Amino acid sequence: MNKTHPTLSRLIPLTGxxxxxxxxxxxxxxxxxxxxxxxxQDSLPDxxxxxxxxxxxxxxxxxxxxxxxxxxKANMPGQTEWVFVGPKAVLNDRSGKQVGTYYxxxxxxxxxxxxxxxxxxxAVAPSGTGNLPYQLVKANPAMGLGAMTGVTYIQRxxxxxxxxxxxxxxxxxxxxxxIVKYQADYIFWKAA
Numbered sequence: 326m327n328k329t330h331p332t333l334s335r336l337i338p339l340t341g342x343x344x345x346x347x348x349x350x351x352x353x354x355x356x357x358x359x360x361x362x363x364x365x366q367d368s369l370p371d372x373x374x375x376x377x378x379x380x381x382x383x384x385x386x387x388x389x390x391x392x393x394x395x396x397x398k399a400n401m402p403g404q405t406e407w408v409f410v411g412p413k414a415v416l417n418d419r420s421g422k423q424v425g426t427y428y429x430x431x432x433x434x435x436x437x438x439x440x441x442x443x444x445x446x447x448a449v450a451p452s453g454t455g456n457l458p459y460q461l462v463k464a465n466p467a468m469g470l471g472a473m474t475g476v477t478y479i480q481r482x483x484x485x486x487x488x489x490x491x492x493x494x495x496x497x498x499x500x501x502x503x504i505v506k507y508q509a510d511y512i513f514w515k516a517a
Contacts, residue, residue, distance in 0.1 A: 364381045366512075367380060375477075375478045375480060379514040380516075382515040383512075384510065384511075384512055385416040385513070386510055386511075387507075387511050388418050389413050389414025389463075390413055390504045391409065391410075391411070391504070391508065392412075392503070393502065394408050394501070397499065405499055406505070407490055409489075412507075414507075414509075415427075417452050425437050432462075438471035440469040440473035440474055441466075441468050441473055442464050445462060445465065446460065446461075446462050447462060452482075455486065455488055457488060459484070460481035461479075463477070472513075475515050475516065477514050477515055477516055478481055478514040480510075480512040480516045483510040485508040485509070486505060487505055488508075
């Protein structure tokens with residue numbers, strides 16, 4: 326004799342119906358979720374736009390510091406200025422996961438997979454008071470195989486801070502170094 330409890334026999338179809346509704350709801354929300362917007366350089370100055378025939382391959386957020394040193398001005402005896410020494414930053418993807426580092430000199434972008442590259446500056450443009458300028462560089466061939474392999478250009482955009490210190494640079498403190506915090510997006514491009 327196989328007797329099913331009356332309450333249990335009503336719950337089984339109800340449970341199946343609820344599971345199906347949850348599954349359909351999840352599929353519907355996946356279909357309607359907005360796609361990740363692609364990086365657009367439309368609002369950037371023309372001088373730092375990447376030429377046609379290239380596509381964005383990686384977007385990173387560099388968070389770190391820049392070192393400046395108080396040195397003599399070139400060809401100006403007795404005058405001093407803060408001189409850019411080099412950067413030191415982590416490169417995070419858009420979700421905040423570290424995917425590489427940026428350091429120098431020379432300015433080097435290194436992926437967590439070990440591939441790395443240097444680049445030649447092509448152009449800069451003002452990005453706002455107190456911020457480093459926008460920058461476009463042409464990548465040199467990558468060292469090692471990985472994310473940096475085939476990168477053609479790198480743009481520095483979305484800048485916050487990083488300019489030379491506001492404190493005095495004078496003959497009395499020549500040789501002094503100061504560290505300034507900054508943040509910038511580094512957009513990596515490859516041939517399309």
